[in-house]
Amino acid sequence: MRAHVVLHAALGRSNARIAREAGLHVDTVRTWRGRFAEEGLSGLADRWRPGRPPSFTALQAAKVKALACQFPAQTGVPLSRCSCRELAREVVQRGIAPSVSASTVRRWLAQEALKPWQHRSWIFITDPAFGPKATRVLDLYARTWRGEPLGPDEYVISADEKTSIQARCRCHPTLAPGQARAIRVNHTYSRGGALAYLAAYDVHHARVLGRTEPRTGIDPFMNLVTQVMNTEPYASAKRVFWIVDNGSSHRGQKAADRLTKAFPNAIMVHTPVHASWLNQVEIYFSVVQRKVVSPNDFTDLNQVVDRLRAFEECYNATARPFQWKFTTSDLDDLLTRLNRHGADHQQRTAVTLTA
Known part of the structure; x- marks a missing residue:
């Protein structure tokens, strides 16, 4: 983000235009543009700040999210679904982090709306018409x-x-329900x-x-x-x-x-x-x-x-009529996605059989 501010400034653009194109507040643009002008490239680094430094890097969090997006059986774990505690244990065993709590894993997954401990059933379309x-x-x-x-x-x-x-x-x-009782x-x-x-x-x-x-x-x-x-x-x-x-x-x-x-x-x-x-x-x-x-x-x-x-x-x-929102346009989009998914599946199957 800071590098983008500097590069935009090198093109002679105003702070307001940089803020608009980069999706930043104009004060943020002014801060980093001014620091670069005063201190050069070193001005874009983080300054010392009080408080505890971060315990985990962004790369470690990304690896945990990637691990949550895999089936446990693919990673050698004899489970069909993983809880946050089990994911935290796997993170330590894989050496991604020396230690991590289940609550930290849950917070990372919540940022991406990932819930690997849940599942949802569905059925593929079989009716040719x-x-x-x-x-x-x-x-x-x-x-x-x-x-x-x-x-x-x-x-x-x-x-x-x-x-x-x-x-x-x-x-x-x-x-019947009572105080603090269902x-x-x-x-x-x-x-x-x-x-x-x-x-x-x-x-x-x-x-x-x-x-x-x-x-x-x-x-x-x-x-x-x-x-x-x-x-x-x-x-x-x-x-x-x-x-x-x-x-x-x-x-x-x-x-x-x-x-x-x-x-x-x-x-x-x-x-x-x-x-x-x-x-x-x-x-x-x-x-x-x-x-x-x-x-x-x-x-x-x-x-x-x-x-x-x-x-x-x-x-x-x-009663009022239900607000039915699934239209024929949505149906066309659904069938297009399913046809593409079916074609990809057939291609993967053919590659597997050939191998």
């Missing part, structure tokens, strides 16, 4: 279908099932059965219509469809688009034909395989999981049913 299928869903969220805008009498429904909602009766009452839920419980919660979410009007069934399947799903399609404004709508995933209750062209045969104004649109995250009803189910099901403390299934129905009424009274 992922692009066209995802585009249809995203277009519906943007209120278009095959290039034409949807009319006011056309609706988009996102539907799915939340399976195995249990009624767990705790052996001791749940305690809600306490007893670990021991007795099972009171399980049910499935089927929900249809109106994407653009934030309205939920749901029902409970003993289990999932074709008939329970069609019961949900019948409930929704016999309710206004969907009963008299020009078209109602049903966005569903590839679950067994509504998979494939047979399910689409079954829906259209029962209700001619209904059109089933499938998300790509392994892409339920494109289905907005999953966001609603996450709300149900956090606000209704957890912690699970119900005496019987009737209480579960009553709670779900009451929550639907409460949710519909205040």
Whole structure:
């Protein structure tokens, strides 16, 4: 930074221009320009200052960050993930530093937002028609279908099932929160059965219509469809688009034909395989999981049913459409990155096999 200030000054530039181009404060530019003029090259060195000198160099910190970016197995450590304490031990064993604490390692990693002790699962795209299928869903969220805008009498429904909602009766009452104490839920419980919660979410009007069934399947799903399609404004709508995933209750062209045969104004649109995250009803189910099901403390299934129905009424009274931000442009960028990643992987595999 100091050298850049001097080089800019050698070109005859003003302090204000140097500060603007180097991203510095004008006082900083003035300081180092003045020291170089008075003391020459030695004026750019650090002056003596009180206090403890740094214990580690920037190079040592960089080596620790590089070590955190490697899989432990690649370095000969029999671990799948490393904690800060384990990284600190490895740093000493490798001779990067004579000693270092776990808190120091954690501080260095926090500067780069590195968390090697965490992991995140993902799945690679396997549906060959992922692009066209995802585009249809995203277009519906943007209120278009095959290039034409949807009319006011056309609706988009996102539907799915939340399976195995249990009624767990705790052996001791749940305690309400108190001073410096969270809600306490007893670990021991007795099972009171399980049910499935089927929900249809109106994407653009934030309205939920749901029902409970003993289990999932074709008939329970069609019961949900019948409930929704016999309710206004969907009963008299020009078209109602049903966005569903590839679950067994509504998979494939047979399910689409079954829906259209029962209700001619209904059109089933499938998300790509392994892409339920494109289905907005999953966001609603996450709300149900956090606000209704957890912690699970119900005496019987009737209480579960009553709670779900009451929550639907409460949710519909205040809900607003989700702010869906993933667009077709984002989809194109995603597919481009994945295609590039797949090409690089194939190239690396070919090189390995050749070697």
